[in-house]
Amino acid sequence: MSRKRSSKKAPEEAASPSSAEPGGPSSLLKATLVLATFGAAAYFTSVGFADASVGRGRLAGKLLKVEARNQNPLPFTLESMSGGKVALSDFAGKVIFLNFWATWCPPCLEEMPSMRRLESRLRGKNIVMLAVSADESWDPVKxxxxxxxxxxxxxxxxxxxxxxxxxxxxxxxxxxxxxGRIIGFIEGPRDWDDWFADVYLDAVVPPS
Known part of the structure; x- marks a missing residue:
């Protein structure tokens, strides 16, 4: 369960929620979900969706528990850890993966390793990952x-x-x-190693 926003550090004794097992769902369940996903994708294609990835992406989004949105993102310019300023407008034409987190948030730290691996899989595609820390200063982040x-x-x-x-x-x-639109919202941590995270993002990221 994700942490509520707070300006105070979490107590040292606060327990981190249990992480998902590396393997995720059982092999049988995975196989069943894969078959269901691709079978439904074929259905979407047959009823008028020219790109089967649209159907796969929608179903993967449901498994990832993505809440569909259609709203304007707030523009921003923030300081980057690598130096200089970064603005939302710097990434026109790219899909933006905007993650809000903090060093005092155990679930945020729990999902960070799989976010790293997700970035390596997405590298070279038309998507950029921005991890926006809500910490009061750079000290704990650095x-x-x-x-x-x-x-x-x-x-x-x-x-x-x-x-x-x-x-x-x-x-x-x-x-x-x-x-220029928020198309998806995800509350709480995710295991970004799950196969349906890749399927969902592959469906929304335009070809390079």
């Missing part, structure tokens, strides 16, 4: 990444003001932005 720099862009949103404007009530939260 300390966290001191020995293992992240492959994605890390931005600072002091005290979570931008997250608040986006309507974030729990950390982590992820927004998928395409063509």
């Amino acid at each position: 300390k966290m990444f001191e020995t293992d720099p992240p492959p994605f862009k890390v931005l600072l949103d002091p005290s979570g003001e931008l997250a608040k404007q986006y309507g974030t009530t729990m950390f982590p939260e992820t927004y998928v932005i395409k063509d």
Whole structure:
């Protein structure tokens, strides 16, 4: 379960929620879901969807528990951990994976390793990952990444003001932005190694 937004650090004794097992669902369940997904994709194609990936993407989005959205994202310019400023408008033409998190949020830290692996799988595609920290300063963020720099862009949103404007009530939260619109919203942590995360994003990311 994701943490509520707070300006205070979480108590040291706060227990992190249990992580999903590396294998995820059982092999039989995975096989069943794969067959169901591709079978339904064939149905979508037969009834008028020219691209079967649209059907697969919609079903994968349901498995990933993506809430469909159709709204304008708030523009922003934030400081980047690598230096300089980063604006939402810098990524016109790309899909944006916008993740709000904080170092004091155990579920955020739980999903971070699979986010790293997701970025490596998406590298070279028309998508950019932005991890926006709601920490009050760079100190805990830089300390966290001191020995293992992240492959994605890390931005600072002091005290979570931008997250608040986006309507974030729990950390982590992820927004998928395409063509200047928020098309998907994901509340709470995810195991981004799950196959349906790749299927969903492959369906929304335009060819390079």
